[in-house]
Amino acid sequence: MLHPFPGGALALDFPGTLRFRHRSEPREDLSAPQRLGEWFQQAGITQDEIPLGPADLDAALRLREAVYRLVLARMADEPYDTDALALVNEYARKPTPVPQLTAEGRQMEATAEQAFAAVAQDTVTVLSGSDASLFKECSNPECSQIFLDRSQGGRREWCAMDPCGNKVKAAAYRARKRAAGRKALAGRTR
Numbered sequence: 001m002l003h004p005f006p007g008g009a010l011a012l013d014f015p016g017t018l019r020f021r022h023r024s025e026p027r028e029d030l031s032a033p034q035r036l037g038e039w040f041q042q043a044g045i046t047q048d049e050i051p052l053g054p055a056d057l058d059a060a061l062r063l064r065e066a067v068y069r070l071v072l073a074r075m076a077d078e079p080y081d082t083d084a085l086a087l088v089n090e091y092a093r094k095p096t097p098v099p100q101l102t103a104e105g106r107q108m109e110a111t112a113e114q115a116f117a118a119v120a121q122d123t124v125t126v127l128s129g130s131d132a133s134l135f136k137e138c139s140n141p142e143c144s145q146i147f148l149d150r151s152q153g154g155r156r157e158w159c160a161m162d163p164c165g166n167k168v169k170a171a172a173y174r175a176r177k178r179a180a181g182r183k184a185l186a187g188r189t190r
């Protein structure tokens with residue numbers, strides 16, 4: 001599957017793999033170890049497929065939720081959860097993926113542990129830097145994706161036009177039409 005990367009940072013896109021957290025049933029993009037492997041590849045953390053098992057997936061989901069908790073705390077200007085902080089820092093201490101030069105160019109190689117470390121170190125970098133002031137949650141009420149709003153004047157509203165921007169714009173259009181319809185009806189009965 002093709003994973004979306006609308007966040008602008010691994011620390012935001014990794015939590016985004018549990019999509020639509022504001023629905024009663026969020027959508028899990030990392031439903032199998034293979035999906036996690038695809039995410040690492042598409043995120044550019046590694047080029048080769050990393051052999052991953054169910055234990056790796058469990059660890060990844062724990063790390064993901066810890067990263068998400070820290071991001072939310074940073075956005076709300078609240079203290080970090082100590083367990084989440086300890087977990088992310090533990091992974092951040094591990095070695096990260098290694099770039100290698102090959103005839104084809106730069107090749108990124110990673111073990112599962114190195115891939116986790118890449119996400120954890122990105123979390124440390126993003127949350128401790130000035131980019132954290134650009135965090136914004138998508139304006140689609142169902143969508144929980146947080147992104148870095150680098151637009152001029154901080155006007156970006158959606159994680160992506162498809163589906164979120166389109167969906168909200170379509171809903172606003174329908175609401176306007178309904179309101180116009182009510183007005184027309186009121187005009188007729190007057």
Ligand SMILES: [Zn+2]
Pocket residue numbers: 138139140143144145158159160164
């Ligand atoms: Zn969205």
